[in-house]
Amino acid sequence: MSTAFSAAKFSTQPFSTISHDSPLVFAKPTSQFFGSTRKLRLTSSSKFNLSRRSGTVVAVSDYVKQKTSKSTTSLLITKEEGLELYEDMVFGRAFEDMCAQMYYRGKMFGFVHLYNGQEAVSTGFIKLLKQQDSVVSTYRDHVHALSKGVPARAVMSELFGKTTGCCRGQGGSMHMFSREHNLLGGFAFIGEGIPIATGAAFTSKYKREVLKEADCDHVTLAFFGDGTCNNGQFFECLNMAALWKLPIVFVVENNLWAIGMSHSRATSDPQIYKKGPAFGMPGIHVDGMDVLKVREVAKEAIGRARRGEGPTLVECETYRFRGHSLADPDELRDPAEKDHYAARDPIRALKKYLIENSLASEAELKAIDKKIDEVVEDAVEFADESPIPARSQLLENVFADPRGFGIGPDGRYRCEDPKFTEGTARV
Amino acid sequence: MSLKFFAHFLFIFQVYISVFLLIIHLQFHFFEIAFLFYFFAGAKPMAAIFQGVGAAATLSSSPSNSFDSNNSVFSPLTSFSVRRGASFAVVRSDGILNLNPKGRRAQQLISNAVATKADSAASSSSSKPGHELLLFEALQEGLEEEMDRDPRVCVMGEDVGHYGGSYKVTKGLAEKFGDLRVLDTPIAENSFTGMGIGAAMTGLRPVVEGMNMGFLLLAFNQISNNCGMLHYTSGGQFTIPIVIRGPGGVGRQLGAEHSQRLESYFQSIPGIQMVACSTPYNAKGLMKAAIRSENPVILFEHVLLYNLKERIPDEDYICNLEEAEMVRPGEHVTILTYSRMRYHVMQAAKTLVNKGYDPEVIDIRSLKPFDLYTIGNSVKKTHRVLIVEECMRTGGIGASLTAAITENFNDYLDAPIMCLSSQDVPTPYAGTLEEVTVVQPAQIVTAVEQLCQ
Numbered sequence: 001m002s003t004a005f006s007a008a009k010f011s012t013q014p015f016s017t018i019s020h021d022s023p024l025v026f027a028k029p030t031s032q033f034f035g036s037t038r039k040l041r042l043t044s045s046s047k048f049n050l051s052r053r054s055g056t057v058v059a060v061s062d063y064v065k066q067k068t069s070k071s072t073t074s075l076l077i078t079k080e081e082g083l084e085l086y087e088d089m090v091f092g093r094a095f096e097d098m099c100a101q102m103y104y105r106g107k108m109f110g111f112v113h114l115y116n117g118q119e120a121v122s123t124g125f126i127k128l129l130k131q132q133d134s135v136v137s138t139y140r141d142h143v144h145a146l147s148k149g150v151p152a153r154a155v156m157s158e159l160f161g162k163t164t165g166c167c168r169g170q171g172g173s174m175h176m177f178s179r180e181h182n183l184l185g186g187f188a189f190i191g192e193g194i195p196i197a198t199g200a201a202f203t204s205k206y207k208r209e210v211l212k213e214a215d216c217d218h219v220t221l222a223f224f225g226d227g228t229c230n231n232g233q234f235f236e237c238l239n240m241a242a243l244w245k246l247p248i249v250f251v252v253e254n255n256l257w258a259i260g261m262s263h264s265r266a267t268s269d270p271q272i273y274k275k276g277p278a279f280g281m282p283g284i285h286v287d288g289m290d291v292l293k294v295r296e297v298a299k300e301a302i303g304r305a306r307r308g309e310g311p312t313l314v315e316c317e318t319y320r321f322r323g324h325s326l327a328d329p330d331e332l333r334d335p336a337e338k339d340h341y342a343a344r345d346p347i348r349a350l351k352k353y354l355i356e357n358s359l360a361s362e363a364e365l366k367a368i369d370k371k372i373d374e375v376v377e378d379a380v381e382f383a384d385e386s387p388i389p390a391r392s393q394l395l396e397n398v399f400a401d402p403r404g405f406g407i408g409p410d411g412r413y414r415c416e417d418p419k420f421t422e423g424t425a426r427v
Numbered sequence: 428m429s430l431k432f433f434a435h436f437l438f439i440f441q442v443y444i445s446v447f448l449l450i451i452h453l454q455f456h457f458f459e460i461a462f463l464f465y466f467f468a469g470a471k472p473m474a475a476i477f478q479g480v481g482a483a484a485t486l487s488s489s490p491s492n493s494f495d496s497n498n499s500v501f502s503p504l505t506s507f508s509v510r511r512g513a514s515f516a517v518v519r520s521d522g523i524l525n526l527n528p529k530g531r532r533a534q535q536l537i538s539n540a541v542a543t544k545a546d547s548a549a550s551s552s553s554s555k556p557g558h559e560l561l562l563f564e565a566l567q568e569g570l571e572e573e574m575d576r577d578p579r580v581c582v583m584g585e586d587v588g589h590y591g592g593s594y595k596v597t598k599g600l601a602e603k604f605g606d607l608r609v610l611d612t613p614i615a616e617n618s619f620t621g622m623g624i625g626a627a628m629t630g631l632r633p634v635v636e637g638m639n640m641g642f643l644l645l646a647f648n649q650i651s652n653n654c655g656m657l658h659y660t661s662g663g664q665f666t667i668p669i670v671i672r673g674p675g676g677v678g679r680q681l682g683a684e685h686s687q688r689l690e691s692y693f694q695s696i697p698g699i700q701m702v703a704c705s706t707p708y709n710a711k712g713l714m715k716a717a718i719r720s721e722n723p724v725i726l727f728e729h730v731l732l733y734n735l736k737e738r739i740p741d742e743d744y745i746c747n748l749e750e751a752e753m754v755r756p757g758e759h760v761t762i763l764t765y766s767r768m769r770y771h772v773m774q775a776a777k778t779l780v781n782k783g784y785d786p787e788v789i790d791i792r793s794l795k796p797f798d799l800y801t802i803g804n805s806v807k808k809t810h811r812v813l814i815v816e817e818c819m820r821t822g823g824i825g826a827s828l829t830a831a832i833t834e835n836f837n838d839y840l841d842a843p844i845m846c847l848s849s850q851d852v853p854t855p856y857a858g859t860l861e862e863v864t865v866v867q868p869a870q871i872v873t874a875v876e877q878l879c880q
Contacts, residue, residue: 134629168662177661184628184665185657192652195618199625206631210607211578236618243613397663400721404700406749406796409803409835413749414796 079359089119092143108159112173115143117321120346122147124294134182134220136197139174149181152379162386191231197222198237201248219305220248227258238279245310249301252315259324260332276313288316289344391423563733565707566596569714583610584636620646627669640675641687654723655698670717672726686854691823701794703727703766707737712746729767751798757787761805764815775871810841820848
């Protein structure tokens with residue numbers, strides 16, 4: 001089965017396991033920092049803008065240098081789009097930083113996994129979706145929720161465990177759901193969400209072909225990490241999605257680390273994008289620290305899915321600036337590696353791009369920063385003031401149909417017992 | 428006319444004596460009965476024998492059957508003559524009893540061995556004759572009717588489409604509804620169960636088939652984490668109206684891994700309902716109710732019960748998912764059972780009635796949650812409880828049921844609850860050993876005698 005994308009040359013060396021004896025492999029400094037050149041073979045069906053003429057997606061800065069003589073209409077994004085992307089990434093960053101603060105102040109507990117550094121992936125993909133498209137995530141889901149449109153107030157309340165949270169305080173950090181915005185979770189076990197995403201894509205296909213809703217072209221995005229790519233559910237779903245040409249995009253956020261397990265130590269072939277063509281779908285690698293590149297790849301992959309051409313596997317090379325969770329001391333990762341990626345901060349890169357291409361001024365961007373800070377502050381205030389769940393909430397959502405609690409000794413359904421509405425009944 | 432009648436009578440008398448003795452002494456071994464029919468009825472094709480196997484296990488417990496005096500020698504006779512080409516007889520327990528050579532005494536004592544269900548809603552209203560079918564056909568009928576009724580109902584599983592299902596429950600559905608609605612999946616239980624859950628969250632109503640219930644162990648992650656929990660962790664935003672079904676239980680020397688009972692493993696998962704079907708009537712009713720339910724439901728079928736034959740109503744009906752079924756009212760002891768053990772219990776009930784006991788038999792049907800009303804009323808009446816199940820001894824349904832009854836009805840008990848379950852042994856292949864791991868009617872009789880001392 002021919003692939004629309006072929007595997008690009010992988011010119012960045014992954015960092016080897018950190019040991020003081022073995023030498024670190026540094027990427028070549030010249031063209032690497034804003035991503036590397038990735039060669040893509042296009043299908044004849046893709047109708048694209050001028051930047052694809054050469055058939056490659058190039059580094060942002062290289063591109064800018066090449067195009068200085070051309071007009072600004074050949075830029076990758078418009079001003080509005082640029083500001084939207086910038087705002088979304090800053091939103092994610094500010095929110096996660098606030099989460100860390102709140103956690104250390106004792107407002108939220110348990111496992112909290114922060115997304116700092118990976119914003120380009122979430123923004124690059126999710127901002128291209130419609131509301132009816134679905135997103136499935138993992139435990140690192142706060143920013144996916146925010147990008148998809150779940151209000152910051154709802155997410156922060158959920159983290160605080162308040163009843164106004166998006167899941168009424170019953171889910172927590174790792175289980176963000178939103179029916180309205182089609183966020184299907186939020187899963188604590190890795191790999192668990194991928195079959196759910198496959199099911200959502202199946203529904204989309206079913207609606208189109210069986211229920212004859214001809215305009216149903218909903219796409220599902222499944223986000224997961226490099227560790228998940230060694231899990232059975234990943235491979236099983238790649239097979240099924242390719243087999244039935246489901247409208248799904250598998251997005252691998254390869255941040256090179258699964259808690260303390262380096263990707264190269266856990267995987268026989270660390271190049272995840274190669275696993276796509278093994279199942280008959282295109283596999284593409286993209287620099288996940290560069291939101292514009294991610295967006296270009298996402299457009300093509302989502303477009304493929306919408307047209308009914310089937311799934312795509314996109315591997316985004318990215319990095320998390322913080323530890324795996326707020327409980328992770330993050331001692332294993334080499335500071336040099338962290339610095340390397342910190343220099344490729346996606347927000348700074350986009351800011352630079354916007355300013356250099358006169359798409360936005362420093363003042364406008366600062367205004368956005370300030371606005372975001374206010375939104376996040378407001379979310380925290382709202383969450384603080386929200387009520388904690390009442391005892392009566394305990395049994396409310398166990399069953400969609402509460403008759404499932406059964407018939408009690410007195411002959412009535414147990415859910416009719418007043419202790420149920422109070423939440424004091426024992427089930 | 429009378430000579431002809433006498434000839435027929437003798438013939439049938441022969442058949443029924445043999446069958447009766449067989450049932451009592453060989454404890455309901457299907458293939459032996461089939462052999463007997465083969466022997467007495469002459470050479471017949473194998474398919475007919477297979478049908479005979481199923482026919483021999485017919486129960487007359489469906490509500491559309493009436494136990495009036497007309498159902499004596501003549502009804503088996505007429506059914507036999509009608510089916511001569513197909514070469515099996517509908518063996519009714521009351522038919523056997525009327526020809527019992529052990530005499531009238533036995534007949535009077537046993538006449539209630541299989542009773543009508545007085546509380547069944549369908550029995551009084553049904554004036555149509557109903558139709559006879561096998562249990563797997565009843566499941567198929569229920570599934571097909573629901574798929575006709577709601578276009579969002581779809582089936583997923585291994586070999587459910589073109590192959591028609593490994594136990595033929597989905598036979599013909601793929602031709603009728605298409606390959607997407609009756610989806611043949613690759614062998615990836617965890618993932619296609621998860622896919623079913625994802626589809627259920629986004630608006631479809633899938634029925635996921637595990638080719639054997641044991642295979643669903645591979646899907647345990649999805650069933651426990653997602654199926655049971657997602658409604659709760661999403662704060663009630665997503666419902667998962669999925670039905671997970673498949674055959675389980677100990678079959679005929681299928682080996683340890685194909686003879687598993689997963690009721691005990693799944694029963695702790697919060698957020699799911701579990702039901703077990705045992706007759707064609709409740710199989711169809713539970714299948715339909717499970718599909719219509721907004722909760723995730725696991726429907727346990729049994730490999731050996733697929734060929735049970737019964738007459739079921741023509742009209743639309745469902746069986747309540749949370750209710751238990753009164754099989755035989757009685758006074759002395761409550762026997763709680765489900766699935767295949769129901770038949771072992773009814774077997775033992777005949778012996779017990781002969782010996783003068785009056786057991787009340789309840790098919791609990793709903794494994795999670797328990798119908799504490801029906802069970803409680805029974806305990807309050809008889810004060811003695813015997814649980815007979817095929818589940819494992821440790822942590823099985825019987826263990827939970829014992830705890831529930833003790834918690835709620837301890838004051839009404841005159842004796843400790845007895846629980847007969849399968850032994851905690853991986854089911855051996857050898858037939859004799861396999862028999863011993865499962866509860867047999869003789870053990871049930873002994874247990875009741877012990878309980879009623």
